[in-house]
Amino acid sequence: MNIAVIGAGAIGMLCSYYLAPTHNVTLVTRSVEQSNKINQVGLTLYRSSHTYTLKKMNAIPIELFTPENIDLMIVTVKQHQLESLLPTLQLISQDTPLLFLQNGMGHLELLHHVSSSTIFAGIVKHGAIKVNSHTVEHRGIGDISIGRIQGKLDLHPLESATSDFFPIKIVNDISRRMVEKLVVNACINPLTTMLHVSNGELVSNVHYQKLVQAVYSELNKIPFIKENEISLDSVNKVCLQTSTNLSSMLMDIKFKRKTEIDSIVGFVLKKAKSQQIDTPYLQFLFDVVKGKETQIIEKS
DSSP: OEEEEEOOSHHHHHHHHHHTTTSEEEEEESSHHHHHHHHHHOEEEEETTEEEEESOOEEEEGGGOOOOSOSEEEEOSOHHHHHHHHHHHTTSOTTSOEEEOOSSSGGGGGGGGSOOSOEEEEEEOOEEEEEETTEEEEEEOOOEEEEEEESOOOOGGGGGGOOSSSOEEEOSOHHHHHHHHHHHHHHHHHHHHHHTOOTTHHHHSHHHHHHHHHHHHHHTTSHHHHTTTOOHHHHHHHHHHTTTOOOHHHHHHHTTOOOSHIIIIIHHHHHHHHTTOOOHHHHHHHHHHHHHHHHHHHHO
C-alpha cells in the first residue's frame, strides 16, 4: 500500500518505522528541517537498549505534500492540531481512506469537514517518546486496534506489517474501545499532571487511588460512557502496565507543549453540560491543567 503518515511526532515516527518494511510510506512533517533531517540520516528507533535505523525513509514537509495516489492516509497529529490540518484533508479525493489515531473522541466531530467516504479510527496502546527530529523511543509494546467508522475498504492488508513489537488488530467494536480509551485517559492524564507522578502511583498510593475512583464514578454519570460498561479495573490495569511511565499530558507540560485536555476532559465536560450533569471533579482537573497551559504560554 502507498501510505502517507501525517505528523512526525512520536506516534507518527513509530508507525512509519514499523510500516515502511512492508509498505511504501511517506512521512509528512510540519517543518522542512525535520523532513530534510529524516531524508538525510533516516528514521531511528530505540527499543530495549538497542538502536535501529531505517536509512531509506521518504519524508516531505506538509507545505509540499500533495495527497495523490495514496491508498491510505494515517493522521497522527494531536487533536488540537487537527483544525489547522483540515485544508490538507479537504484536498484528498473521496476515494482516499483516512485512519485517525488520536486520544479522546473530539476528532470525530470534525469528520464532516473531510471529503473521504472511508474513515477508520485507531486506538494506540504503545508507549513512545520523540527523542529528536529523527528518533523515536519505543518504551512500551502494546498494539494498535483499528475499526471502521464509515466506508467499505478492507484494511486487513495493514496486518502484513504486524510483528511481535507492532501488533495490528482489525476490530468490529472500535466505538466501545474509543470510549474505554477516553475513560482511561480522563482518569490518568489530568491526575498525573496535577500530582506530577508516574502512572503507577495512582494505584500504589491509596489516596491517589481514591481520586481515580472519584473521577471514574463521575465519568460514569454520563450516559454514553455508562452504557459501555467500562470497568475501573481497565483504568488500574493501564496504570500498572505503564507504572513507570509519565503520562503524555504530564510530558506535554514538562516540555512546555499544549496538552490534549480539551479533547479528553473538555469533550466529556461538553457532553455532561449538554445533559445537565454535574461533574465537579472533572471540571477541577480541567481547570488545573488549563491553568498550567496558560502559565506555559505566558512564560514562552
